[in-house]
Amino acid sequence: MSSNAILQVQPLGFPWETIDPFLFCVYHDDAYPKGNAQFGPDAPLTGRNLGQDFAGKDGWRMYHGMTVPGFPSHPHRGFETVTIVRKGLIDHSDSLGAAARFGGGDVQWLTAGKGIVHSEMFPLLDAAAPNPLELFQIWLNLPARSKMADPHFTMFWSEDIPHRVVHDESGHVTEVVCIAGRLAETSEPLAPPPDSWAAQAESDLAIWTLKMAPGARWTLPAAANEATRRKLYFFKGASVQIDGQRVDHHAAIELRADQVVELVNGDETGEFLMLQGRPIGEPVAQYGPFVMNTEQELKQAFADYRETEFGGWPWPDNAPVHGAKAERFARHADGRVDTLP
Numbered sequence: 001m002s003s004n005a006i007l008q009v010q011p012l013g014f015p016w017e018t019i020d021p022f023l024f025c026v027y028h029d030d031a032y033p034k035g036n037a038q039f040g041p042d043a044p045l046t047g048r049n050l051g052q053d054f055a056g057k058d059g060w061r062m063y064h065g066m067t068v069p070g071f072p073s074h075p076h077r078g079f080e081t082v083t084i085v086r087k088g089l090i091d092h093s094d095s096l097g098a099a100a101r102f103g104g105g106d107v108q109w110l111t112a113g114k115g116i117v118h119s120e121m122f123p124l125l126d127a128a129a130p131n132p133l134e135l136f137q138i139w140l141n142l143p144a145r146s147k148m149a150d151p152h153f154t155m156f157w158s159e160d161i162p163h164r165v166v167h168d169e170s171g172h173v174t175e176v177v178c179i180a181g182r183l184a185e186t187s188e189p190l191a192p193p194p195d196s197w198a199a200q201a202e203s204d205l206a207i208w209t210l211k212m213a214p215g216a217r218w219t220l221p222a223a224a225n226e227a228t229r230r231k232l233y234f235f236k237g238a239s240v241q242i243d244g245q246r247v248d249h250h251a252a253i254e255l256r257a258d259q260v261v262e263l264v265n266g267d268e269t270g271e272f273l274m275l276q277g278r279p280i281g282e283p284v285a286q287y288g289p290f291v292m293n294t295e296q297e298l299k300q301a302f303a304d305y306r307e308t309e310f311g312g313w314p315w316p317d318n319a320p321v322h323g324a325k326a327e328r329f330a331r332h333a334d335g336r337v338d339t340l341p
Contacts, residue, residue, distance in 0.1 A: 004256070004259070005242065005243035005256050005259045006245055006253060006254070006256075007254040009247060009253050009254075011249065011251055011252075012027075012235060012251060012252055016233055016252055018139075020141065020229070020277075020279035020284075021197050021203070021205070021277045021278070021280045022275050023079060023141050024137075024138070025233070027233075027235060027273075028133065028134065028135050029134045030132070030133045030134075031058075031132055032060045032069065032132065032133055033124075033131070034124070034126060034128055034131065035125055035126055035131055036124075036127070037127075039067075039321050040068045040124060041060065041062075041124060042124075048062055050066055060133075065122070068121050068124070068321055069133075070091075070119070070120050070122040072121070072318040072319040073118065073319070074117065074118070074289055075115060075116070075117045075290075075305050075309075075310055076115070076118070076289045077112055077116075077147070077289070077290045077301045077310075078141075078142055078147040078292045078301070079147075080110060080140045080196055081109075081110045081137055081139055081140075082107065082136075082138040082207060083120070084105075084135060084138070084209070085104065085106055085107070086105065086135060086136075087104070087135075088134065089101055089102065089123060089125065089133075089328075090103060090121070091123055091320065092119070094119075094333075095116055095118070095309070095311040095313055096116065096151060097333050098331060098333045099320070099331045100153075100155060100328075100330035102155060102157075104328070105158030105177070106155065106158050106328065107155075107158075107161065108154070109154040109192060109193055110151070111153075111154075111193045112151055113147070113150055113152065114147070114310075115151065115301070115304065115311075116310055116311075117310050117311070119319055123322075136273060140196070140198065140205075141280055142196070143197055143280050146196075147291075152193045153332060153333060156190050157328070159340070161177060161178065161179060161190060162188070162189055162190075163178075164176045164185070168216055170215065172215050173216060174211070174212045174213070174217075174218035174265075175210070177209045178207075178208050180198050180205055180206055180207040181198075181276070192205075202225065204223050204225035204227075206223075206274065206275075206277070207273075209271070210263075210274065211271050212265035212269065214266070214267050214268055215267065216270075218263050219260050220255075220263060221260055222260050226258055227279065229276065229279060230256075231252055231253065231254050231255070231276070232255055232273075233252050233272060233273040233274070233275075234252075234253065235271055236269065236271035237269060237270030237271060238268040240270050241263070241264040241266075242255070242262075242263055257276055286298075287302075290305075327341070328340040328341070
């Protein structure tokens with residue numbers, strides 16, 4: 001039986017396919033070993049294509065890192081990155097002079113706008129035990145009017161992000177974390193960056209994670225805007241029933257956003273990411289780290305980066321790591337400092 005609420009079911013690939021206004025979503029889940037004195041893996045790196053290590057040998061990847069896993073300095077223009085760190089820590093450094101160490105449910109929201117260079121390194125701080133890392137990075141498009149906005153670095157600390165815990169009639173629990181967008185009866189969502197599509201009321205944008213206990217039932221409310229599109233990524237668990245249709249493999253499920261949809265989880269804990277928003281509906285011209293509206297704008301982005309390096313790189317190397325302490329912090333470009341436990 002096909003479901004009226006389900007428009008499409010696709011297997012999860014790498015990266016995950018998204019729909020306007022989202023450009024890209026990648027899920028990193030790495031079982032890093034204990035760390036060495038340089039905060040890299042205390043394990044041989046032989047057999048890895050260092051600089052481009054995405055194969056997943058031994059359950060983890062170095063990505064573009066040579067000593068520490070991660071993504072050394074690279075430029076962006078014309079969109080935003082939303083990085084949700086569920087386990088482990090990320091060290092951020094950028095061309096504005098901002099730096100941060102965040103993890104354990106924290107979210108970084110970075111408006112690249114007219115251009116920024118940043119690095120995202122995954123320091124392995126525990127020298128005695130494994131260093132698991134789990135995160136999503138979502139690329140959210142900017143409308144043409146905002147593509148050349150000033151870059152903006154925002155931290156959403158886990159302690160401030162609205163969480164909702166719901167018990168169904170049988171007492172089974174569903175936990176919803178609202179990174180963007182309001183869920184009825186939750187506290188006020190945190191404000192997205194000022195030039196984000198998410199900051200426009202008509203965008204109807206939401207980024208939620210769901211964790212459902214075995215057998216839990218929960219109803220996903222309808223979106224506010226008829227034009228909104230919605231995708232639900234089922235990435236952990238055995239099976240789920242969505243509007244009466246059973247999905248027994250990890251999948252990206254496009255839903256009708258104007259309908260309430262009942263989710264009934266299977267017999268293992270189930271986890272989901274939901275991305276929704278009203279489409280921006282503009283042409284997309286993308287090459288690597290730049291996302292504009294026309295090919296000419298892309299050429300200009302490359303020319304500008306060659307000429308200015310988007311302000312240059314103020315750090316001593318291209319893959320900075322922020323010391324041995326596991327404390328979370330953010331040092332903003334204006335000098336403000338957040339420190340957390």
